[in-house]
Amino acid sequence: MSNGQKPDPCSIIIFGVTGDLAHRLVIPALYNLTTGKLLPENFCIVGIARKGMSSDELRDSLMKGLHQFTTRKIDETLAKQLLSCVTCIEADPKDPASFDALRDQLDKLEARRETGGNRLFYLATPPTAFLPIAKGLARTGMLKENGMWRRLVIEKPFGTDLASAQELNHELLKLMDEHQIYRIDHYxxxxxxxxxxxxxxxxxxxxxxxxxxxxxxxxxxxxxxxxxxxxxxxxxxxxxxxxxxxxxxxxxxxxxxxxxxxxxxxxxxxxxxxxxxxxxxxxxxxxxxxxxxxxxxxxxxxxxxxxxxxxxxxxxxxxxxxxxxxxxxxxxxxxxxxxxxxxxxxxxxxxxxxxxxxxxxxxxxxxxxxxxxxxxxxxxxxxxxxxxxxxxxxxxxxxxxxxxxxxxxxxxxxxxxxxxxxxxxxxxxxxxxxxxxxxxxxxxxxxxxxxxxxxxxxxxxxxxxxxxxxxxxxxxxxxxxxxxxxxxxxxxxxxxxxx
Structure with a gap:
């Protein structure tokens, strides 16, 4: 709903990157933004996988998904250019220590990519993982906005009834401000x-x-x-x-x-x-x-x-x-x-x-x-x-x-x-x-x-x-x-x- 301005340099960190949502919708959408020249110059994609997977393996998987689910004719040069900035990092919401390692790896990666520390965390995961991931990010300081922006994208369903939605909102707002939370509805x-x-x-x-x-x-x-x-x-x-x-x-x-x-x-x-x-x-x-x-x-x-x-x-x-x-x-x-x-x-x-x-x-x-x-x-x-x-x-x-x-x-x-x-x-x-x-x-x-x-x-x-x-x-x-x-x-x- 904007005027087509170029986004700030940033990283998009996708939890659940190996899943259907990332392959079917998120990556094809990023490709379409690439064709429209609406991604920042300094940009990187970080895929978070729970099981060991190399960056090359993730790129291959995402390229297959792009060819399968794309809404437009694929320009191979642009597709490779987009996926060349993909890095795979292992982290598990059930393992708090993995978020410390994630923070350190992100810091090093972003220094090389010159993304300015701006981060978009995309939770393409089951709802049960929303809060554990947010808590892991908050505990390690990755949601703090010190001169850069940090945003959290949460897919539906946001709660299963009134009580659970209120509880999820309450817990998330203890970790970050409302302006940082993007409750997404693809409609x-x-x-x-x-x-x-x-x-x-x-x-x-x-x-x-x-x-x-x-x-x-x-x-x-x-x-x-x-x-x-x-x-x-x-x-x-x-x-x-x-x-x-x-x-x-x-x-x-x-x-x-x-x-x-x-x-x-x-x-x-x-x-x-x-x-x-x-x-x-x-x-x-x-x-x-x-x-x-x-x-x-x-x-x-x-x-x-x-x-x-x-x-x-x-x-x-x-x-x-x-x-x-x-x-x-x-x-x-x-x-x-x-x-x-x-x-x-x-x-x-x-x-x-x-x-x-x-x-x-x-x-x-x-x-x-x-x-x-x-x-x-x-x-x-x-x-x-x-x-x-x-x-x-x-x-x-x-x-x-x-x-x-x-x-x-x-x-x-x-x-x-x-x-x-x-x-x-x-x-x-x-x-x-x-x-x-x-x-x-x-x-x-x-x-x-x-x-x-x-x-x-x-x-x-x-x-x-x-x-x-x-x-x-x-x-x-x-x-x-x-x-x-x-x-x-x-x-x-x-x-x-x-x-």
Missing amino acids: LGKETVQNILVLRFANGMFEPIWNRNHIDHIQITVDEKIGVGHRGSFYDATGALRDMVPNHLFQLLALVTMGPPSRFDAHAVRSEKAEVLSSIQIQSEEEALKNSVRGQYRGGKVGDLEIEDYRKTENIKPGSTTETYAALKLTIDNWRWAGVPFYLRTGKALGIKRTEIAIKFKQAPFAMFRNTPVDKLSQNYLVISTEPVEGIELQFNTKVPGPTINIDGVEMKFRYKDYFNAEPSTGYETLIYDCMIGDNILFQRADSVEAGWRAVQPFLDAWKKAGARGLKIYDAGTEGPEEADELLARDGRSWRKLA
Whole structure:
């Protein structure tokens, strides 16, 4: 979200460098930044591995990953140039002494590379390692900012419920300042998601009608075609609600509902996001059960892909009641959104991969068309899509050509690929670049994280007590459980259909 300035000389130290996240997203994103000349001149990558691995072996592994997961055609010269600055160092969060050795090796390496002591620590690790790594870095003085910057990037999930998120925030803030912590959510790296702020606040036509007087309701959908795959042990302990709602869906919710910030900087934007998330009505467990649907997929076909029953998937507990689909109805208790319902849904093994925000405007009065052949007006939607195609769509009514008054709904579509010759990206490029220049506008603050978990907690508690009762089974390849339709139907509304 910056103006393209060159980052300061720095080192990026990746914990979990041998894992899927580093190979699939982080290194390809760094390569894409290299092609855009957005990395500093004096720069190095330090991969932290728990088991013995040489720097040459790590470079070979990362090069294979780059060829496998790249979003762009590889320039071998640039790829080798990027990976030539990779050094592998062994360290283990369970071995405190290894952090002393890590500090000494980093000092020597950075003196040679002339990186100025600026360090970006990227935790591409399981959540259980977040705090031990942070404590090891703090104990050895590697988080102290004495004339240089030190930043810590933490992936989701940030906690598993409200209490654990509060505890993690509390412990981290004993080790470093809030401005040093970058809680990353790759959804916020998508161009269309960032464009929500520009769409709302840089166009005089939208913000005056962006409120309860003109908007009937808002739907936020994140559907996935894939099942849980090889993530069975993680997913069965997590579920769709924890995995997607307090982070991805609530970040979209915050961007589309926040008030206008006083200025376009991190403090102002993040404060508005925190305020609107804290305004989500906290439901009782009884209300949470009434205003939610949880489902679990059984075997079926998604396109040409056969997907087996969730409970037959590897590392899933027999008789598991973990949800693979979640739909919620929420309200926001502030002046702008009073009385406007927000419907959120996310699930796996569904008929289409889709991420969109659909803003449904109130119907125009029908009275003037009462004596015409028109029997109803089409619905007015503004739809912001990030997958499978990034773009914005406006649905409105127009007259059908001819001598009589006939009205039909039409669509105006904006697609990024039609207007801008943008290179494909991983979604991490903007986020990693912003980390290096110290712009945390796209990163969650502690109060936002806790506000999200606070709103979700009643659903977690109610579903845990309900157990198998209330878990709805749906076929893979469908739109999810039928009960999700009833969640809106009782309000006289309906989900936008898969398309």
